[in-house]
Amino acid sequence: MYRVAVLGDRDSTYGFGALGLTVFPVEEEEEAKRVLKELLKEDYAIIYITEYYASKLSSLLDSHKNIALPVILPIPGIAGNTKNGVTRIKKMVEQAVGSDIIFREEM
Amino acid sequence: MASTHVNPTRMELTKLKKKLSTARRGHKLLKDKRDELMRQFLILVKENMQLRKEVEEGILHANENFALARAMMQEEFLDAAMMVPKQEVYLEASTKNVMSVEIPNFEYHTKSSDLSDIYPYGYAFTSGDLDDAVHSLSVVLPKMLRLAECEKGCQLMAAEIEKTRRRVNALEHVLIPDMMEKIKYIMMKLDENERSTQIRLMKVKELVLKDALEERKRKE
Numbered sequence: 001m002y003r004v005a006v007l008g009d010r011d012s013t014y015g016f017g018a019l020g021l022t023v024f025p026v027e028e029e030e031e032a033k034r035v036l037k038e039l040l041k042e043d044y045a046i047i048y049i050t051e052y053y054a055s056k057l058s059s060l061l062d063s064h065k066n067i068a069l070p071v072i073l074p075i076p077g078i079a080g081n082t083k084n085g086v087t088r089i090k091k092m093v094e095q096a097v098g099s100d101i102i103f104r105e106e107m
Numbered sequence: 108m109a110s111t112h113v114n115p116t117r118m119e120l121t122k123l124k125k126k127l128s129t130a131r132r133g134h135k136l137l138k139d140k141r142d143e144l145m146r147q148f149l150i151l152v153k154e155n156m157q158l159r160k161e162v163e164e165g166i167l168h169a170n171e172n173f174a175l176a177r178a179m180m181q182e183e184f185l186d187a188a189m190m191v192p193k194q195e196v197y198l199e200a201s202t203k204n205v206m207s208v209e210i211p212n213f214e215y216h217t218k219s220s221d222l223s224d225i226y227p228y229g230y231a232f233t234s235g236d237l238d239d240a241v242h243s244l245s246v247v248l249p250k251m252l253r254l255a256e257c258e259k260g261c262q263l264m265a266a267e268i269e270k271t272r273r274r275v276n277a278l279e280h281v282l283i284p285d286m287m288e289k290i291k292y293i294m295m296k297l298d299e300n301e302r303s304t305q306i307r308l309m310k311v312k313e314l315v316l317k318d319a320l321e322e323r324k325r326k327e
Contacts, residue, residue, distance in 0.1 A: 004196055004252075015169060015173050015189075017189050018189055020192055020194035020195040045213065046198065046213070065262060066263065068259065071258070076167065085159050092265040096148050097268075102152065
């Protein structure tokens, strides 16, 4: 049985606590890094991470890119949408197809 | 492009021919794999984009509601209200094999299935905005879980497609032409050898005949 974690600044994450996800509020980069490393060792199947911290910890995220579990997924935090999520998908299309032929006109 | 030296022998030729047919079959298989992966990937990535947009909108909406709730309530009450969650989410994670790519497959269970029973607080000290906020987030949650599945699947498939495409190209443009070149080289060498042997034989025959004729002439 796996659990779901949410990692990010407090204001962006505490709502998820009410839904039964495990919330890990962090305040700065080093702390986030430490917590994320801990989470990777435990039985979390999905780790949602706010886009702000996702961009800070991108090297750690990249090293887990090709492993099926856990899924580390950036979500927009309270600071607003950075369009990173859409860019990520476009990058995948580029990697697979060679150039972005599907979502080129969007954005 | 027979860059490396090959021995022009029949054995080498048979070996190369066998290798070539294997390479051709591998090439065809990998090409099929790539095409099928691409088809699945395109379906999945479209769903992914759709979900991503819906989830981001949903979270934005929920965050707006939370901001409202925070504005209406005192910090301590809010903290107290959210302190002990009532709802819990469990995931059943398995992997699904799509063309040799293992993509995650989630099934989730919640502790209480009643959507109106998720609020972890009594309603006395909280504002209605908080209820709205929690509700709007709970609506997004199933989509978020599906998104996690989808996006990881896309990512893994994209990597696999790239790898397969490289292999197909390497076979098609390097390995197979190279082998064909080598086979051609060996065949030409062997043919050349054969011709020279034939000529030598003819020459020898001529010489022997000439000798024999002279011998007969002398006897007569």
